[in-house]
Amino acid sequence: MDLLADLNPQQRIAIQHGRGPALVLAGAGSGKTRVITYRIAHLIRNGACRPEHILAVTFTNKAAGEMRERVQALMGLSRTSEPLISTFHSFCVRLLRREIHRLGYRNDFSIYDTDDQRRLLKQILKDKGRNDKELSPREVLGRISFAKNHNVGPGQFAAQFPSPSAEDIGELYELYDARLRRGNALDFDDILLKAVALLDRFQEQRDYYSDWYRYILVDEYQDTNRPQYDLLRLLTSRHQNLFVVGDEDQSIYKFRGADIQNILRFEQDFPGARVIKLEQNYRSTQNILKLATSVVENNTERKGKVLWTENHAGDVITCRRSATARSEAAWVSRCIRDFLDEEPDYRIAILYRANFLSRNFEEALINGSIAYCVVGSVAFFGRMEIKDLLAYLRIIFNPEDDIALLRIINTPPRGIGATTIDSLTRQALEKGVPLLQLVREASSDATLGGRACNALRRFLELIDGWQARRDNATIGELLGSVAESIEYKKMLEKDETAEEAANRMENIEELIRAADESQDKGETVFEFLDRASLSSELDTLDPNARVSLMTLHSAKGLEFDVVFLAGLEEGLFPHSQSSNSAADLEEERRLCYVGITRARRKLFLTWTPFRRNFGPSSDSASMRSRFLDEMPPELLDEWSEGRDYADDDEEDPFAVVEDKEEKPVWKPSAGAAPAPQPKSIAELRAYLKQVQPAAKSGDAAHGATRSLKSGMRVRHAQFGDGIILSRQKVGNDFKLIVTFSRVGRKTLIERYAKLEAL
């Protein structure tokens, strides 16, 4: 296969770039991922280095997975080694699992997610006798994270970020860091910081890793923050072979510390850098592209690219003002129904600024019996039951992990109450020893009441039992034993409905299977736990779903035939909390740009003056988003409810119209059990799962292909007929090795391959 054949001249230059730094400014839909993957393949083919000396970094697991997939497809799988394609965080965790002992941590450290962080901080506030009224844990954690992302330690906090509460926060920051360290734990920010510190302080390691990774490629460079930038500098200090791809117009993570200056300043930071602009868009119609450009041109913080396309003009963009949020959703749902009827292969997305907007759309889609997939609802590893069991696993393997211990010490309730726990944590803090050790002392020394003491002793026996077995039993066996011994099922059935409990038990079985598979692949417990910690909500995206719902942030990097961009109202988009400065507004505008450019063929913009927030019929009506007014009127086809689709009477377009077919009736589809009126989004989804099993995200959605087994005969759209040699679970996917009679042996990912069983 000729790698250069299907590339345009700029792409070709990028791919053939030799040594030294390079910046590829890649507009939306200009073949960014293709450039990275082809370049990796090109480096390997031309013998620039062996595959394992190439490191490609992305931000999400999903992006990394896709890239890995595409590189494998380009290279075939006969290779003995592979390039490392990884997220920043998982790369750093990998490094730290080998090296962090040099920084005084043990290599079996725990990773604290946002929930663990919150628990820890609440603990600290409590120990200090502070109520968290004026300083909420959320706020404090946000400021700490901000400081960490700017390489500001606790000592410098107050001086660097002066504010009325700066002293307080600096102090909390210091305590927080101390407690993390004592718990042998890192938070998400630490993962990057410690990796940077390690490479910075230990020249031998820095030389080793920068020699090993001779070519480094970075995707979405505009979203890098300071520690990520530092990491790249350290890793490329000797060879300068840094190849970054990004688009300053799609920089949307400033709030997480991303520094758009990293991309704007690249040429100063890396003198002699080659700069390549990719300006041809292969994705969208001319009109969609023009609209996107007209919005983002209002920004000043950009290098300026002129995107163009050979695609046809396409339709003008429909902009619809709905009477209410509910009728907005109903209208979108009806449009989607029409699209699905006419174009069953279309991939459609509803994009919005904030997650809570999904609810109306979910209801409307269910009403219309349309299967959909919500990205970023509750991720598998974020579920309560999974986190509970993993906390047991953490305490078994890292006995210093106080937060894990606190999570499960009385879950399920075993008679270790708040007073006992308080007393133990206070003593642990005074002595500076892990909580588990205090539990041990207290359970033998009967200073506490007899009942609590017994409960502690029984708990400790369980933990000791598992710790004794931990090196002989498999992780799956341990987890199974935990779930069994603590009678988790009983607890679930006590506080929840039978279905919810059954659902959670299924998840636990899934977790045990995942643990077994992980171990079969030769992974350590920590690799398994790391994957759980680092897997994100985005990973719930189901590429087979025809209708996807997600936030604009989650949508970056994806594309759809039809996009509905909903909730274009002042205060919501741009969000009121991000409208304080010109820079904030520019970021919101970039977000709008990202949303528009997800669309291949059709784009719909919707807004409503009456979106009921919470509370009693709040305030005044919303105004349409300023972004709509930045768009050229000739590109927009504007409608107001009452004069369009529903074919209502023509009346005052600004009157509030109660849409007839949009009464809050819950219509179950035929044959289903009597439908409850769901009270919460969780119930709604649970109900959906019953009614439309095919619409569920995750495994069930692959129902059609799930039955594939090795030995089966299958048909592939391009490769023709073949036989499955092996089928192996890799992450959430299945990797298939298939021998095709026409093209020989291929490795495929089941989700993408769309194999037809014969």
Next chain:
DNA sequence: GATTTACGCCTTTTT
């Protein structure tokens, strides 16, 4: 120590 009720806050967003 566990269960029930009430109150307050939330809804911005990769790992």
Next chain:
DNA sequence: GGCGTAAATC
């Protein structure tokens, strides 16, 4: 309106 935490009660 819904959810989680905190007080109030069993």
